[in-house]
Amino acid sequence: MPSLPPQDIAIIGGGAAGTLTALHVLRQANGPLRIAILEPRPGLGRGGAHATEHAEHVLNVRAGGMSAFNAVPGDFVDWLQHDMAETPREALAASFQPRRRFAAYLAARLAQAQQASQATLIHLRVRALGLEQADDGFVLALADGTTLQAAAVVLATGNAPRPLPARGASSLPAGRRVEAWDIPAIERIAPEARVCIVGSGLSMVDAAMALLSAGHAGPLHVVSRHGLMPLPHVDGQPAHALDIDVFAALPLRARMRALRQEVADAQARSVPWQSVIDALRPHVQRLWTTLSADDQRRFLRHVVRLWDVHRHRIAPAIHQQLMAAMARGQLQGHRARLATAIAGERCVQLRGQGRVGQVLALDVEHVINATGVELRIQAMSNPLLTELIGRGLARPGPHGIGLDTAPDGRLRDANGHAQRGLFALGSLRIGTLWESLAIPELRGQAEGIAALVLAQ
Ligand SMILES: Cc1cc2nc3c(=O)[nH]c(=O)nc-3n(C[C@H](O)[C@H](O)[C@H](O)COP(=O)(O)OP(=O)(O)OC[C@H]3O[C@@H](n4cnc5c(N)ncnc54)[C@H](O)[C@@H]3O)c2cc1C
The missing domain is CATH 3.50.50.60 (FAD/NAD(P)-binding domain)
Structure with a gap:
């Protein structure tokens, strides 16, 4: 060779x-x-x-948090200021670029x-x-x-x-099944088409925003096993101080209890839960490595989805647009486990199991795989x-x-x-x-x- x-x-x-x-x-x-x-x-x-x-x-993180250098936390903002000198530095640091x-x-x-x-x-x-x-x-x-x-x-x-978690998905014709990261393929979807996005995390947000910003008028179904949508950052969020040693010393169940209490105490002082999660954020590696292997497994099984929506938040303006699409009935969330994706003559038939006894049955023109990172x-x-x-x-x-x-x-x-x-x-x-x-x-x-x- x-x-x-x-x-x-x-x-x-x-x-x-x-x-x-x-x-x-x-x-x-x-x-x-x-x-x-x-x-x-x-x-x-x-x-x-x-x-x-x-x-x-x-970005899902404010510009002030996106420097390439630990020693120069404002470096991305410095670079942005070259082209946006008229924007106040604080506003740039707080922006979602x-x-x-x-x-x-x-x-x-x-x-x-x-x-x-x-x-x-x-x-x-x-x-x-x-x-x-x-x-x-x-x-x-x-x-x-x-x-x-x-x-x-x-x-x-x-x-x-991740692959689309439904039997039959891998044999759907090209164009009927679209990957959320394939933006050109999403742009080819007709504005009136019925679309189902599988997964409700940040990749779903990207796919939905690409469609909505292109003037998509057809229904957008979002299917996920937990039915949780990403939560927003809040503007002007106050900082919150917490004693990380206390959390790191606790097993998972007690840790979650302590976290709920910390959030309740903060909210009683008008400090939003987002500030509490952000106070934990720099210590997550320590919090993970101080859990026992059994507790890590329990976290992956029972807590991870809830953690993800609170940790991986989206810009408030993007959240508002998604909520508006939900309010007008265009975007509909479904809590269900997808079982099959079968290509019909002019649509994809999606079938699955919803919460106790409910059946998911959606016929759509396109299914977008937004199940996220493997x-x-x-x-x-x-x-x-x-x-x-x-x-x-x-x-x-x-x-x-x-x-x-x-x-x-x-x-x-x-x-x-x-x-x-x-x-x-x-x-x-x-x-x-x-x-x-x-x-x-x-x-x-x-x-x-x-x-x-x-x-x-
Ligand atoms: C939709 C989305 C939005 C995000 N937004 C943010 C954000 O706002 N802020 C933030 O901090 N993080 C964000 N993240 C987290 C994100 O994971 C990181 O910011 C970062 O972009 C990840 O970079 P990476 O290089 O690790 O991975 P990737 O971006 O996946 O890049 C890996 C590269 O490796 C190449 N590659 C893979 N295998 C091979 C091989 N065998 N040979 C050669 N090349 C190979 C691929 O082609 C790819 O280009 C986001 C993630 C996603 C998916």
Whole structure:
């Protein structure tokens, strides 16, 4: 197999996590170094979340929380101010910016770092399919038939979509079944069409907003097992202080009781529940790792949906638009477990089981899969990850979620040993850390991995 020129560092995945890693390596490098980032998509920093061109697809975090650097929390706001000098800084920091602007910010900071660094970065638009250990690091097998040798490898493969959970779904004709992340396919849906969105999290919000902003007039059904819709941030939210040590010392059930009490006490002082969740937010990794394995399992079984809607909130303006669509009867929520999706002559017949004794029966022209991010590593259908596990270079993370990693981000092999020169960040670490998807965690992990790789 032809081999590409060897690199010091190969970063697999050029979404936000991979791009942040490259950015931090470029900034920390104090000598010549070759970095390759492998990403089949055009452009870096976009990945699945930030590639959308829709202005309605806004960040779910205020601009003030989206810096690429822990040490400069206002850096994204500084960058925004260049083009929006007339907007007061506080207003910009509190705003929910279009996600495409965040991708442009990452690309701009990456370009600046490239100019200032002695290290060089190349973007190889190819997928990595395999990885094996070599004398001096690793050899990657790439989808174009070439190989690439690298002394250190960082896995930043990001979010994988979940399959539609209904028998028959995989054989629905193209166009009848649409993935929520496939915005061009959603844009092709006729304005009068009856649509069912399966899943009610942030991907549902993206799909619904893409349709509504394009003037969709047909009914939008939203089906999910729990029937919970994302909740909004509130404007002008006061800060709330809590004693995290108290929470971390409690088992799950007592912790949930303490949290409900904390919310009730805060609300009695006119502090919204959102402030309490935000006070917990920086400590979620500690809260996860201090739960016993049994309590983590209980959390995944009984609490996770409730946690998600309170933790992963949406901009108030977006929430208002969804509520308005519900109020006029266009958007209808259904709490049900989908069983089958059968292609009829001119529609898709969706059948399922609602709450006690209720039957779900919807005939729609299109079904949109918005079931969100796949956490189970075996179901991610990423050949690279499957091969890593097959070769014993990685093992599934706790509860089969993500990959097992050491606290510094090194991948643990089949025997649990943290490996030199092989790292993972982002959603691959979710089983170990739970809170490992959003930018505050990604930038911290990227900075730490950059320092370790350079030390090596
Ligand atoms: C709809 C949505 C909205 C979000 N909004 C926010 C927000 O407002 N604020 C926030 O902090 N977080 C948000 N998030 C969380 C989000 O997970 C992170 O912000 C971040 O974008 C994740 O980046 P990533 O690089 O880990 O993953 P991804 O964006 O999934 O990127 C991974 C990349 O790896 C590439 N890849 C995968 N396998 C291979 C391979 N074998 N070889 C080569 N390349 C490969 C893929 O092509 C992909 O581009 C959102 C997530 C979603 C899904």
